[in-house]
Amino acid sequence: MTLSDEIKAKALQLGFDACGIAKAEPLTDDAQVLKNWLNKGFHANMGYLENHFDKRTNPQLLVNGARSVIVVLLNYFPAQTQPESAPQIAKYAYGKDYHFIIKNRLRELQTFIDEQMSNYSMVFCDSAPVLERRWAERAGLGWIGKSGLFIHPTFGSYCLIGEIITTLQLDYDTPQQEHCGTCTACIKACPTQALSAYELNANRCISYLTIEHRADIADEFTLPMGNRLFGCDICLDACPWNKKAKAHHTPELQPHEQLFTLDWHSFSRSTFKQLFKQSALERAGYQKVKKRLDVIIQHFDNQQKNSATF
Numbered sequence: 001m002t003l004s005d006e007i008k009a010k011a012l013q014l015g016f017d018a019c020g021i022a023k024a025e026p027l028t029d030d031a032q033v034l035k036n037w038l039n040k041g042f043h044a045n046m047g048y049l050e051n052h053f054d055k056r057t058n059p060q061l062l063v064n065g066a067r068s069v070i071v072v073l074l075n076y077f078p079a080q081t082q083p084e085s086a087p088q089i090a091k092y093a094y095g096k097d098y099h100f101i102i103k104n105r106l107r108e109l110q111t112f113i114d115e116q117m118s119n120y121s122m123v124f125c126d127s128a129p130v131l132e133r134r135w136a137e138r139a140g141l142g143w144i145g146k147s148g149l150f151i152h153p154t155f156g157s158y159c160l161i162g163e164i165i166t167t168l169q170l171d172y173d174t175p176q177q178e179h180c181g182t183c184t185a186c187i188k189a190c191p192t193q194a195l196s197a198y199e200l201n202a203n204r205c206i207s208y209l210t211i212e213h214r215a216d217i218a219d220e221f222t223l224p225m226g227n228r229l230f231g232c233d234i235c236l237d238a239c240p241w242n243k244k245a246k247a248h249h250t251p252e253l254q255p256h257e258q259l260f261t262l263d264w265h266s267f268s269r270s271t272f273k274q275l276f277k278q279s280a281l282e283r284a285g286y287q288k289v290k291k292r293l294d295v296i297i298q299h300f301d302n303q304q305k306n307s308a309t310f
C-alpha cells in the first residue's frame, strides 16, 4: 500500500465518502475564468471573492512548497426532507455547520499523515481562497456541471468538499470527463435565471439572496423565490445525477426532528435557538431568517389565503 492509498483509506475510515489527490499547481485557465466572472460583477456584494486572487488560483502561494492537494467529500443528502409547502432550507444547512465537522475530521487526517511522514500542510473547508470544486475535479472525484456545482457520479452534488494542501509528493488521480452531455435541466429549472452554462450570476441567485445579501431583496424576486427561506436546492434537485442520492450517515448533519413538523407561523427566537444551534442558520442570525420568513408568510397569505399549509 502506498502512502496515497493509506491516506485515502484513512479518510474513508474517518467518515468521509470519497478522497482523491491532485497535483498542487497554478490553475492558469481558472484564473482567466475567475477574472472574467469578477469583471462582470457576477459575485454581487461578495467582495471577499476579489481578495487574494493569486492565492486563490495558486495553492503554492497558500502553502509554501505545496506539492499535493488531498480532497475529501462528505455526502449530506438527508434521509428525510422538509414538506414542500414549508419554508425551505437548503439541505446542507439542516444540521450542524459542516465547516466544523469537516475541519475536525481533516485535522485527524492531517495528524495521521504527519505520523507517517514529515511534511507541512494546511486544512481548508470553504474558509480560505481555494477553488474547491476545481480541486475535487482535478483529484478525479467527479466534474463541475453546467450548474457550476461539483458532481460526484454516486453522491451527485449533495457533497461537501474539504482539502489538505501538503508539501508531500503523492500519487495523483486522473480527472474524469464531464457527463452533463446535452442536459440543461439545471438552467431551465432556475426560477430567477441566475444560471447559464457553467456560469452563475450571484446577483440573481436565491442562495446568495437569502444568505449573503444584506440589503432588501428586490421585488422582482418575490414570486420566483417562492418559499425559499435559506439557500436554494432547485438546480440540485433538477439534476439527473442527484436523483439517486443516498442518505448520508453523519450524525452531526441530522436536523432537529421538529424541523419537519414546525408551525412556522409561530416561529420565535427560542424555537430558532433550539432548532438551529451551531448551524449555518445560527451564523446568519435570527433576525435575518425571521425577516425572510415574514416575507414568505405574507406572500403565501396574500396569494393563497386558504391553501397555505405550513
Ligand code: SF4
Pocket (backbone or CB within 6 Å): 189, 190, 191, 192, 193, 194, 195, 200, 204, 205, 206, 207, 232, 233, 234, 235, 236
Ligand atoms: S441555487 Fe437556485 S437560484 Fe441559484 S442558480 Fe440554483 S436554482 Fe438558480
Ligand code: SF4
Pocket (backbone or CB within 6 Å): 145, 146, 147, 148, 179, 180, 181, 183, 184, 185, 186, 187, 238, 239, 240, 241
Ligand atoms: S442538471 Fe444536467 S446540465 Fe445541469 S449539472 Fe446536472 S447533468 Fe449537468
